[in-house]
Amino acid sequence: MKKAFPSLFAVALALTVAGCGDSKTPANNASSEAAAKAKVAGNAAVNAATGNATVNAAVSNTAQVNSAEAAAPEGTKTVTLANGASVTWIQDNEGKKLMPRELFSDASDSLYASLNMPAGIPASVSMFLLKVDGKFILFDAGLGAWGGQLAKRLEALNVNPDSVGLVYLTHFHADHIAGLVKNGTAGKMEKVFKNAAVYAGKVEYDAWMNKIPKNDLQKNIMALYKDSLHLFAFGDSLPHGVLAMDAVGHTPGHAAFQISNLLVIGDLMHGYALQKNHPEINSNYDMDKAKSAESRKRIMQYARDNKLLMAGMHLPPPGFAE
Numbered sequence: 227m228k229k230a231f232p233s234l235f236a237v238a239l240a241l242t243v244a245g246c247g248d249s250k251t252p253a254n255n256a257s258s259e260a261a262a263k264a265k266v267a268g269n270a271a272v273n274a275a276t277g278n279a280t281v282n283a284a285v286s287n288t289a290q291v292n293s294a295e296a297a298a299p300e301g302t303k304t305v306t307l308a309n310g311a312s313v314t315w316i317q318d319n320e321g322k323k324l325m326p327r328e329l330f331s332d333a334s335d336s337l338y339a340s341l342n343m344p345a346g347i348p349a350s351v352s353m354f355l356l357k358v359d360g361k362f363i364l365f366d367a368g369l370g371a372w373g374g375q376l377a378k379r380l381e382a383l384n385v386n387p388d389s390v391g392l393v394y395l396t397h398f399h400a401d402h403i404a405g406l407v408k409n410g411t412a413g414k415m416e417k418v419f420k421n422a423a424v425y426a427g428k429v430e431y432d433a434w435m436n437k438i439p440k441n442d443l444q445k446n447i448m449a450l451y452k453d454s455l456h457l458f459a460f461g462d463s464l465p466h467g468v469l470a471m472d473a474v475g476h477t478p479g480h481a482a483f484q485i486s487n488l489l490v491i492g493d494l495m496h497g498y499a500l501q502k503n504h505p506e507i508n509s510n511y512d513m514d515k516a517k518s519a520e521s522r523k524r525i526m527q528y529a530r531d532n533k534l535l536m537a538g539m540h541l542p543p544p545g546f547a548e
């Protein structure tokens with residue numbers, strides 16, 4: 227699956243992935259895949275065992291996620307929100323991820339040196355799976371064919387992609403949307419989440435469809451999901467009580483999402499250790515640096531004021547920050 231993407235798709239991905247946080251090409255490591263499969267099988271067995279202990283009469287998906295919390299499959303962590311919903315951090319990248327010093331031109335050498343992280347700032351490529359009202363909701367979809375571990379992680383969590391009813395997108399960079407698609411029969415791009423409604427910001431959608439160059443991947447994915455696509459405005463109250471918030475700057479329509487005491491912050495931060503105390507510092511991936519810094523300050527303050535748990539797509543494992 228990772229090798230055989232049609233050339234148009236591959237070219238589009240190569241171009242767009244390079245611009246947004248992860249420039250790795252697809253890994254073709256048979257031995258690590260075999261090892262990973264063995265781990266998945268192991269996790270499934272553990273889940274089944276703990277599931278028997280905790281499941282009552284009804285075998286619900288909630289019980290499966292709760293049992294996964296106890297078992298904590300590799301690259302995941304599940305926490306319970308104030309409203310009783312659960313949210314699972316899913317690490318999409320394989321292995322460790324460090325954001326290099328060169329990514330933060332705004333930071334002085336002395337400030338960077340004070341972090342004592344010469345190899346780079348710990349980070350991840352992540353997405354978050356919410357279980358609420360008996361439904362699975364995914365926030366972003368990760369790298370897909372470019373090294374994404376989502377399919378494997380969902381399997382370890384006993385979640386079938388067909389049971390994901392909704393996907394919220396923070397923005398359209400490839401490391402957030404490529405996981406919506408896979409290589410299907412005859413090399414055709416196919417949906418990974420065939421029963422999911424996809425929610426995207428109208429400003430973000432319009433920017434990528436009309437203004438931003440190198441947008442083949444974005445156009446192809448949006449065309450594939452056009453019948454299940456919903457465009458929202460900031461401030462809109464969306465299904466299951468999700469509030470869409472303006473986090474513009476990283477991209478023209480970059481969105482954050484709040485549900486209960488969870489705040490999904492997308493790409494507000496690429497170097498948490500640096501930016502948590504210096505929200506004025508942008509990463510070089512941020513397309514509009516002034517707006518990005520303003521959004522980072524405002525949203526981090528909002529999270530503090532309201533005691534929200536932040537969930538970030540490039541926060542270091544396990545993807546959450548108080």
Ligand SMILES: [Zn+2]
Nearest residue numbers: 246247401493
């Ligand atoms: Zn990103």
